[in-house]
Amino acid sequence: MSNDLDTVFAALADPTRRAILAMLLEDDMAVTDVAEPFEMSLAAISKHLVILTKAGLISQEKRGRVKWCKLEPDAMRTASVWMQGFGQFEPVNLDAFERFLEVELPATDEA
Amino acid sequence: MSNDLDTVFAALADPTRRAILAMLLEDDMAVTDVAEPFEMSLAAISKHLVILTKAGLISQEKRGRVKWCKLEPDAMRTASVWMQGFGQFEPVNLDAFERFLEVELPATDEA
DNA sequence: CGCATATTCAACCAAATGGTTGACCAAACC
């Protein structure tokens, strides 16, 4: 049920994975290229990519022998919306934000 | 460095902890009362509260023999801002939200 | 003082996490 949030937040809790997401913000990348800047085996990066994929944060498409990784930022929405639920009590001006919530929020149940 | 995000996202990755935060949204609570709805030992909840405290998501103040837990939603801001960096490419109507960001965002660095 | 209440500490445990290495499979190249 809250499994979505579980996997997304867990995926985001690792600095390597966040760095990968940031890289993919620039452009789609092949697995090998994703791995290149890290001092870590390709297999390890491959595992990170699986975790990101399961969280829905990226998608992977194999073209030829190259597997391309693409950022899927929409997966962050649920988590983001959940977090925003806590922002509403902050003192700063949230008028624009509240208008945003009215449009975006389906419901605010959560356990 | 990105340790902030590490601890906050990791803290949010657990459903029990998210439920606790949601409860604290209503009001400040004593540790025992926080633990009450969960089918889990008080010690376990106490540990969860430590994790939330270390992440800065709650604060705990001892008054008498009771320790009160208070939500600190500001700790979510860094994480939220980091995530928003990915949202800016989403197609859906974010006008209200973007106005919100313009006011709220300090900077968007992170790796 | 003596007991109940509120909370943490310490030791322990099973399962999950993040990494390694080496074998393996599939596509591409000469």
Next chain:
DNA sequence: GGTTTGGTCAACCATTTGGTTGAATATGCG
């Protein structure tokens, strides 16, 4: 066809995580 290239799989390992229980430490109450 044989070899390089791209990537995953499998087994393994150390550490962390999320839980337990029982003892310990305050604080408050009669």
